[in-house]
Amino acid sequence: MKLVGIVGSIAEDSYNRKLMTFIANRFNNLADIEVVSIKDVPMFSEDNDQTNGMAVQYLKHRIENADGVIMATPEHNHTTTAALKSTIEWLSYKIHPLEDKPVLIVGASYFTQGSSRAQLDLREILEAPGVNALVMPGNEFLLGNVRDAFDEDGNLKDGGTVNRLANLLEKFSKWVNVLKALKGPEPADAYKNEDLTASGKTDTTIEGVKPGDPDWVEKAAKITNAASGKDYVKLDAGVLTVDQINWFLKSIPAELTYVDDNNQFLYYNHKAPASKMFASRTPQQPGSPMSVVHPDVRNVHDHVKQVVHTLRTGKTDLFQLAEPVDKKNVKWVVNNYQAIHDDENVYRGINEIVFDFWPVVKKYLEMTGQKLVDDPNSKVDANANASAKEETSTKPVAEPVAADTEASASSTEEETSTTPAPVSQAPATQAPAMDASASASEDAPEEPEVDTDASASK
Amino acid sequence: MKHYIGIAGTNRQGSTNRRLLQFIKEHFADEAEIELMDIGGLPVFYKTPDRSVPERVTEMAKKIDASDGVIISTPEYDHGVPAVLMNALEWLSYGIHPFADKPVMITGASYGMLGTSRAQLMLRQMLDSPELSARIMPSSEYMVGHSLQAFDEEGHLKEDALIARLDGLFEDFATFVDVNKNLVYDREHVMQDIRNSDLKNDL
Numbered sequence: 001m002k003l004v005g006i007v008g009s010i011a012e013d014s015y016n017r018k019l020m021t022f023i024a025n026r027f028n029n030l031a032d033i034e035v036v037s038i039k040d041v042p043m044f045s046e047d048n049d050q051t052n053g054m055a056v057q058y059l060k061h062r063i064e065n066a067d068g069v070i071m072a073t074p075e076h077n078h079t080t081t082a083a084l085k086s087t088i089e090w091l092s093y094k095i096h097p098l099e100d101k102p103v104l105i106v107g108a109s110y111f112t113q114g115s116s117r118a119q120l121d122l123r124e125i126l127e128a129p130g131v132n133a134l135v136m137p138g139n140e141f142l143l144g145n146v147r148d149a150f151d152e153d154g155n156l157k158d159g160g161t162v163n164r165l166a167n168l169l170e171k172f173s174k175w176v177n178v179l180k181a182l183k184g185p186e187p188a189d190a191y192k193n194e195d196l197t198a199s200g201k202t203d204t205t206i207e208g209v210k211p212g213d214p215d216w217v218e219k220a221a222k223i224t225n226a227a228s229g230k231d232y233v234k235l236d237a238g239v240l241t242v243d244q245i246n247w248f249l250k251s252i253p254a255e256l257t258y259v260d261d262n263n264q265f266l267y268y269n270h271k272a273p274a275s276k277m278f279a280s281r282t283p284q285q286p287g288s289p290m291s292v293v294h295p296d297v298r299n300v301h302d303h304v305k306q307v308v309h310t311l312r313t314g315k316t317d318l319f320q321l322a323e324p325v326d327k328k329n330v331k332w333v334v335n336n337y338q339a340i341h342d343d344e345n346v347y348r349g350i351n352e353i354v355f356d357f358w359p360v361v362k363k364y365l366e367m368t369g370q371k372l373v374d375d376p377n378s379k380v381d382a383n384a385n386a387s388a389k390e391e392t393s394t395k396p397v398a399e400p401v402a403a404d405t406e407a408s409a410s411s412t413e414e415e416t417s418t419t420p421a422p423v424s425q426a427p428a429t430q431a432p433a434m435d436a437s438a439s440a441s442e443d444a445p446e447e448p449e450v451d452t453d454a455s456a457s458k
Numbered sequence: 459m460k461h462y463i464g465i466a467g468t469n470r471q472g473s474t475n476r477r478l479l480q481f482i483k484e485h486f487a488d489e490a491e492i493e494l495m496d497i498g499g500l501p502v503f504y505k506t507p508d509r510s511v512p513e514r515v516t517e518m519a520k521k522i523d524a525s526d527g528v529i530i531s532t533p534e535y536d537h538g539v540p541a542v543l544m545n546a547l548e549w550l551s552y553g554i555h556p557f558a559d560k561p562v563m564i565t566g567a568s569y570g571m572l573g574t575s576r577a578q579l580m581l582r583q584m585l586d587s588p589e590l591s592a593r594i595m596p597s598s599e600y601m602v603g604h605s606l607q608a609f610d611e612e613g614h615l616k617e618d619a620l621i622a623r624l625d626g627l628f629e630d631f632a633t634f635v636d637v638n639k640n641l642v643y644d645r646e647h648v649m650q651d652i653r654n655s656d657l658k659n660d661l
Contacts, residue, residue, distance in 0.1 A: 011505040043502050044541050045469045076503075076548050078587035079539075079580060083502050086541030121538060121580060128537035 001173055004066040005035040006059075008073035008084035008122075015108045015146040016072040018154055023070065023106075026155075026162070027169045033070065034344070036062055043082075044089035051094040057203040059087065060097045061346045068102035068176040069133070071126075075109055075118035085125065092130035099132040102179050104172045108143040116142055136175050141168055191309035196301055198264040198289035205262055209287065216287025255279055255354040258340075261347055263290045263308060278323065278333050278354045311339040312347050329372065332358040460490040460526045460632055467532035467543030467581075469498030474567040474605035475531040481613055482529065482565075485621070486628055492529070495521065497546035505552070515549040519556040527561035527635045528592075534568055534577035539584065551589035555652050558591045561635045563627065565600040567608070573601030588651035593641070595634045598627050 005020045017035070024033035040055040042048075050056060063069060073080045091098055105122055107115030119140060126133040141164070143149060149156055156162050198211055209219040220226070227233055228242050240248065249256060249269040255277055258267040265288050274280035285293060290308075294300050307319055316339075323333040336353040365371060464479040476494075483492040495518060511519075522528060533540055550556055562585055566574030578599060585592040600623065602608050608615060615621050 009504075010502065012507070039504075041502070043469070043498075043500070043545060044535075045498070047470055077544070077551060077584040077589055079544065079584050081503070082541045082545035082548050083504070085536075085538065085544055086502065089535050089541050092536055117583065121583075124576070125536045125538045131536050 001031040001068070001176060002066045003031045003033045003068050003070055003176075004062050005033050005070045005072070006038060006084070006087070007035065008038070008071060008081045008118075010037070010039045010081075010083045014074070015143075015149075016074050018150055019106065019108045019143055019146075020070065020072045022150070022154055022156055023165065023169065027166065030169050030173050031067075034062060034066070038083055038087045041083070041087045041090060044086040044093070046093070049094065051090060052201045052203075052205075054203050056090045056095075059091065060095055062344070063091070063097040063101060065346055066101075067180070068104065068172065069098070070104045070106065070172075071122065073105065073107045073115055073118045073122050075107065075115040078117045080118040080122045080125070084122070088125055088131060092128070096130065096132065098126065100179075100183065101133050102172070102176045103133045103135045104139075104168070105135060106141040106143070106168075108146045108149070110146060111144060116140070134179060136172055139168055139171060141165065186313075190313075191306045192302075194263065194305040194308045194312075196263050196289060196291035196294075196304060196308075198262050198291075200262050202260060202262040204260060205264070211264055212288045212292050214284040217283070220287060253355070255281070255352075257281065257352040257354075258349060259290060259352065260349040261312070264288070265290060265293050266349075278356070279335065279352070307337055308350065311337060311350055314339070314347070317341075330358065331356055332361065460635060461524075462490055462492045463522050463525045463528045464492050464494045465497060465528060465530045465543075465546070466494070467497070467530060467540050467577075469542045473533065474569070474602070474608070475533050475565075477609055477613055478565060478567045478602055478605070478615075479529065479531050481609070481615055482624070482628070484613075485624070489628070489632070493521065493525075497542060500545060500549060503545050503548035503552070509553040511549050511552055511554060515546075516554070518546075519550055519554045522550070522556040522560065525560075527563065527631065528557070529563045529565065529631075530581065531565040531567060532574055532577045532581050534566065534572075534574040537576045539577050539580050543581075544584070547584060547590060551587075555589070555591070557585065558648060558652060559638070559641075560592050561595065561631070561638045562592045563595045563598060563600075563631045563634075565602070567602040567605035569604065569606055571603050573603035573605075575599070575601065588648075588654065591648050591652060593634075593638050595627075595631055598630065600624065600627055 005024055007014060007017045007020050009016050020035050024035050027033070036059065038055075038059070041059070042050050042053070042055065071084070073084060076082075088098070103126055105119050105126075107119050109115045119142070123135050125131065126135050143156075143161070149158070149161070151157050156165070201207075206220045206224055208223045209216055213219060221228065230241050230243060232239055232241055233245065246269075250271040252269065255271075256267075256269045257265065257279075259265050265286055267286055268281045270281070270283055274282050290304060291301060294304055310316055310319060318339070319337040321335050323335070333354065333356050336355065338351040338353060340348045340351050342348050361372075464483060466473055466476040466479050468475055470476075479492075479494055483494060486492065497518075500512060500514065530543075532543055535541070547557075564578050564581055566578050568574045578601070582594055584590060585594050602615070602620060608617065608620070610616050615624070
């Protein structure tokens with residue numbers, strides 16, 4: 001279970017932060033609790049809307065990706081803090097990430113009666129229509145006399161208090177699960193909310209140049225004063241010039257495309273003209289919304305939305321589909337849609353990796369002295385189902401089954417079905433039938449010109 | 459003539475609470491001098507290690523201190539007092555206490571029907587905290603609902619009944635201010651509470 005811990009104080013030395021940090025460390029067996037700061041959130045102002053600013057977007061992402069939220073509030077002037085209230089106002093103005101989100105309120109204070117009034121107010125605020133959080137009823141936790149409550153290592157000294165907190169956290173995690181069950185499974189058409197026109201914004205969106213502008217790259221570079229050519233760039237495990245990064249990315253034997261979490265196409269490793277590519281791209285395309293890159297014919301947009309939604313919501317991190325097997329045992333091109341996450345595991349977009357696996361398979365057979373033979377038990381008709389996905393073409397299995405490699409390759413496949421599938425199922429025998437439709441839909445967006453087969457196979 | 463400070467609990471230029479205070483200022487120009495004080499643009503409150511407050515806050519505190527009373531008109535955001543007003547009150551009670559024993563009258567305007575009832579309750583509770591210790595006029599709720607339609611082009615309240623009620627309350631407030639000057643017994647007790655709450659402010 002993933003929880004976000006929000007501390008209502010922005011003071012450098014806060015007992016509520018101490019309390020939250022203790023909860024996060026002590027109960028990491030119950031939940032993965034990420035403690036976030038609201039220090040950079042500006043004062044709420046309708047005249048100066050900063051919903052799309054870094055600080056608010058940061059919180060939005062974290063809350064949306066969490067199963068629940070814990071808030072620790074001090075009490076100032078008989079109520080919660082302006083800093084926390086301002087944050088909630090941002091999170092209930094143009095965006096509503098707290099809607100239907102389970103929230104647990106705790107609080108620490110100097111005196112005995114502590115943050116009781118602040119907690120009551122916070123509860124009422126969180127239940128206001130624009131916020132619509134689900135605050136856990138009852139179970140008030142007030143930590144009084146905080147100056148004496150912690151030892152030097154930041155641990156709560158009193159065993160009884162720790163036990164009460166443990167009970168509380170356990171109850172809360174159960175409550176989160178109950179609410180999840182109440183909500184039921186995600187509606188089947190939830191994917192339709194994916195905005196392929198990229199009309200929204202994410203915290204990396206470059207403003208001041210129109211998405212779809214053919215000179216987008218030049219203009220965006222100018223606006224951001226982007227590094228280029230011989231400029232050095234510090235990466236997390238190295239330093240390269242921009243030239244070197246370009247050479248490096250082009251040397252990878254795959255077509256790479258970066259689409260961000262706002263569904264805007266930002267980059268591809270331009271190593272060949274469009275006509276020579278498996279999935280054609282032109283240098284005028286970066287900056288375009290996905291809806292423009294994929295013309296909306298034959299339900300393509302619907303299919304693209306399904307893939308993006310599957311990756312964004314974490315149903316799978318890798319979605320694969322194979323190009324039609326036009327020349328068996330000569331070429332086997334697979335489109336790999338790999339979800340991109342940041343260091344905090346927040347969805348940041350898609351890396352589309354288009355890659356011909358055949359040379360790899362061929363080399364493997366050569367080096368291990370094996371050959372491919374047809375599997376008489378396979379239910380897949382490779383010739384009829386031209387657009388089927390990976391299993392289809394793996395069907396000719398290398399005879400001594402290399403269990404490990406196959407398992408890992410196909411376990412990701414399993415998860416592409418919309419219901420959460422067990423990862424452990426046997427790969428080769430699994431689900432080619434139900435995958436066919438999925439892959440057909442996937443095939444369409446990238447290569448419309450070969451799409452006739454795909455839709456036919458549906 | 460009495461001298462009041464008027465505070466609109468908002469940083470919105472087009473706020474109808476600002477408009478309401480502007481109307482009060484003009485409507486009662488013969489009875490009281492009302493200075494409107496802007497609370498937008500202050501930094502988000504945090505406990506400065508040296509207990510200093512922004513210079514603007516010191517100026518505001520001086521003006522409040524010198525006034526006979528304060529009229530606060532609050533919008534309602536998320537069932538509560540707007541953060542921007544909470545923020546100003548936090549600064550105005552951090553090591554300084556201009557609201558201590560200060561008579562306060564509360565009004566509120568909102569677009570909808572309910573008219574800030576929850577925000578006003580919360581504001582009362584805040585002003586009653588030891589750090590603020592204001593003297594809030596009792597039994598005097600004043601709300602302007604559907605506030606976008608409530609004013610004419612000159613910024614005057616359209617509804618006579620609303621104006622009549624305001625007249626009554628404003629007169630009462632002047633009396634309340636005078637009566638309040640006689641309430642001296644609690645003074646030392648309040649100051650002690652305030653000193654205690656300054657400790658609390660270290661949290």
